Amino acid sequence: MRHVLSVLVENEPGVLSRISGLFSGRGFNLDSLNVAPVLEEGVSLMTIVTRGEQQIIEQIVKQLRKLVTVIKVTDMHDSTTVEREMALIKVNATESNRAEILRIVDIFRCKVVDVSLDELTLEVIGDHGKVEAVIALLERFGIKEIARTGTVALRRSMQPEK
Amino acid sequence: MEYSGARILLESLKKENVDVLFGYPGGAVLDIYHELSNHQDIKHVLVRHEQGAVHAADGYARATGNVGVCLVTSGPGATNTVTGIATAYSDSIPLVVLTGQVPTPLIGNDAFQEVDIVGITRPCTKHNYLVQDVSQLASTIKEAFHVARSGRPGPVLVDIPKDVQNQMHAFQYPERIKMRSYNPTYKPNNNQVRRAIELLSEAKRPLIFAGGGVISSNSSEELGTLVRSMQLPVTGSLMGLGAFPGDDPLWLGMLGMHGTYAANKAVSNADVILAVGARFDDRVTGKLSSFAASAKIIHIDIDPTSIRKNVEVEVPIVGDCKLALQGLLRVQETEFADVNWADQYDEWNKQIREWAVTHPVRYHDEESLKPQHVVETIFELTKGDAIISTEVGQNQMWTAQFYQFRQPRTLLTSGGLGTMGYGFPAAIGAQMAYPDKLVIDIAGDGSIQMNSQELMTAVSHKLPVKIVVLNNCFLGMVRQWQELFYDRNYCSTCMDAQPDFVKLAEAYGAEGYRVTDPAKLKETLKAAFDSPLPCIVDVRVEAEENVYPMVPAGASLEEMLLV
Structure with missing residues (x-):
């Protein structure tokens, strides 16, 4: 099961390696990890995407909380969230298929951010599923390079009643 | 008034009531050592290898319950502490390890004796720090001690660059x-505590499983009161030995791979298990799927990660063992005052007694010198009033089986990491804390050779530690596995090339004894124990004796190999 974990940490040297070391040392899955400072001084937010059975996820959350530099861990699985990630995709674009690629760009509300005679570079923003879908559709044209961010997520302001 | 970083460090240590440092000087800590000569109230034990310093600080911490402190230089000095740090981390022992570092402008430049010790020890410390400015030194030391001793205790490393030791700053130790x-969560949830007693009130075959948490939280008394008022049988992990008196009729002995028949049968047949400060290590559980198959488990631990890590838990109680046990007692005495616990568990206790009587830990008492008999004799001579450390392997398991630990903090042993070479320096640390107590390292001929250089430390500091070597000319436990599971292929476990331990002791200015005749065992041990000097007693024991019972790795606890 895929879980998105929101982890508030003290923004100090070595904190990233404490977290990544925890995952590698204990054999936990780490699909993506995104980190940047938040509003509060000295605090960063890490958004970690991981997979595992319930018992493993519970261990991951507890182990993260145990780290002395970790302030708060939220498993986003327990609430409705907004999730986004971004990918830059450089795809082969010949005269014959350029129009079709642009149609995909249109349908998925991507942007063309760079262009040359035989390539298009697209920017796609969306949840994990959307980015995966765009990549799958573009594969047959030949993707030459790809750069992706990890997922970032926030809880929705209005949570459905349980 | 401004102090140098070195002085700030030492003043901070005094604020933490540190009276002894185990250490080894070097280039990157010279300023601290220079300052140390002005602080006569901090004793310094000069070891012969930095590994010895950490183990000694660890032994000091286990014996006293205080934070053990050691001081080493950068680079190799720091890396030599890693085994000791990992040992303490595995067993939740509070340490503060102070390492020197190259000056801050040189960090990252591959300077002489530079190593990223904070990076290296990240996964085996509870937390660690690099002090980058002298203004942060005092508060970092304060935090380090706080983290080391609070919650689930553990080792904390503080890396202090040489220029930080030189810089001047006002000294103000944070209150x-x-x-x-x-x-950390100390106070247990009352509802969970109530549920635990409720579950026990419905139980017919309950069992307490005590771990090292009972000892680190100083709650042996609470455990004893609860056990006696409810007539609960008790087993314990290696780390839990001493948490409950080993000569009490409710004590079943250790459980697990080399646990007693009664303990392993009890855990396999129990309907409720109350685990206190234990973490269900694989050496305890054996095959997980058949471990305590018919039991509902109540698990008290201060570390939430210990709960549901290996076994399913019915009633988790996160908190301090002492407060949780007090809570259980309170609920039991008030809300469950009319339950007749003794009656309710009577049949079960009888069954357990029968297991214990029919299958005690035993060995074939032949004419040869049996290692088990040596441990029994040590117990007989000390009557349990000694601090015992062990190395790792057969010596450790025989000590666990045949020495009846009556008091907490009287066994110093590397349980989780299984560090050979731990016992002797740990005994030195304990002797430093208790100069008048008898401190004995029960060793094997393999493991004593891992840190025997510390004989010089013991002699020079007049620490009369006794080393009893159960000498079978083998790496005995590995040989036992080879015998049982590797076709008796004793590859590289025969250690008959060994020093003359008597001469080795004498070379360092200690006393050496040798026992080959069983009839001379007791008097020789007594002479060594009465001596004012550190001693090695080289006891030539039966070479191919095995530790039994034994649960083969991966088997269920009921599949014990017996004598």
């Missing part, structure tokens, strides 16, 4: 500390 990211 208290506030960490938004670190707040």
Whole structure:
């Protein structure tokens, strides 16, 4: 099961390696990890995407909380969230298929951010599923390079009643 | 008034009531050592290898319950502490390890004796720090001690660059500390505590499983009161030995791979298990799927990660063992005052007694010198009033089986990491804390050779530690596995090329004894124990004796190999 974990940490040297070391040392899955400072001084937010059975996820959350530099861990699985990630995709674009690629760009509300005679570079923003879908559709044209961010997520302001 | 970083460090240590440092000087800590000569109230034990310093600080911590402190230089000095740090981390022992570092402008430049010790020890410390400015030194030391001793204790490393030791700054030791990211849970949830007693009130075959948490939280008394008022049988992990008196009729002995028949049968047949400060290590559980198959488990631990890590838990109680046991007692005495616990568990206790009587830990008492008999004799001579450390392997398991630990903090042993070479320096640390107590390292001929250089430390500091070597000319436990599971292929476990331990002791200015005749065992041990000097007693024991019972790795606890 895929879980998105929101982890508030003290923004100090070595904190990233404490977290990544925890995952590698204990054999936990780490699909993506995104980190940047938040509003509060000295605090960063890490958004970690991981997979595992319930018992493993519970261990991951507890182990993260145990780290002395970790302030708060939220498993986003327990609430409705907004999730986004971004990918830059450089795809082969010949005269014959350029129009079709642009149609995909249109349908998925991507942007063309760079262009040359035989390539298009697209920017796609969306949840994990959307980015995966765009990549799958573009594969047959030949993707030459790809750069992706990890997922970032926030809880929705209005949570459905349980 | 401004002090140098070195002085700030030492003043801070005094604020933490540190009276002894185990250490080894070097280039990157010279300023601290220079300052140390002005602080006669901090004793310094000069070891012969930095590994010895950490193990000694660890032994000091286990014996006293205080934070053990050691001081080493950068680079190799720091890396030599890693085994000791990992040992303490595995067993939740509070340590503060102070390492020197190259000056801050040189960090990252591959300077002489530079190593990223904070990076290296990240996964085996509870937390660690690099002090980058002298203004942060005092508060970092304060935080380090706080983290080391609070919650689930553990080792904390503080890396102090040489220029930070030189810089001048006003000294103000913080009164208290506030960490938004670190707040261990001490107070257990009352509802969970109530549920635990409720579950026990419905039980017919209950069992207490005591771990090292009972000892680190100093709650042996609470455990004893609960056990006696409810007539609960008790087993314990290796780390839990001493948490409950080993000569009490309710004590079943250790459980697990080399546990007693009664303990392993009890855990396999129990309907409720109350685990206190234990973590269900694989050496305890054996095959997980058949471990305590018919039991509902109540698990008290201060570390939430210990709960549901290996076994399913019916009633988790996160909190301090002492407060949780007090809570259980309170609920039991008030809300469950009319339950007749003794009656309710009577049949079960009888069954357990029968297991214990029909299958005690035993060995074939032949004419040869049996290692088990040596441990029994040590117990007989000390009557349990000694601090015992062990190395790792057969010597450790025989000590666990045949020495009846009556008091907490009287066994110093590397349980989780299984560090050979731990016992002797740990005994030195304990002897430093208790100069008048008898401190004995029960060793094997393999493991004593891992840190025997510390004989010089013991002699020079007049620490009369006794080393009893159960000498079978083998790496005995590995040989036992080879015998049982590797076709008796004794590859590289025969250690008959060994020093003359008597001469080795004498070379360092200690006393050496040798026992080959069983009839001379007791008097020789007594002479060594009465001596004012550190001693090695080289006891030539039966070479191919095995530790039984034994549960083969991966088997269920009921599949014990017996004598």
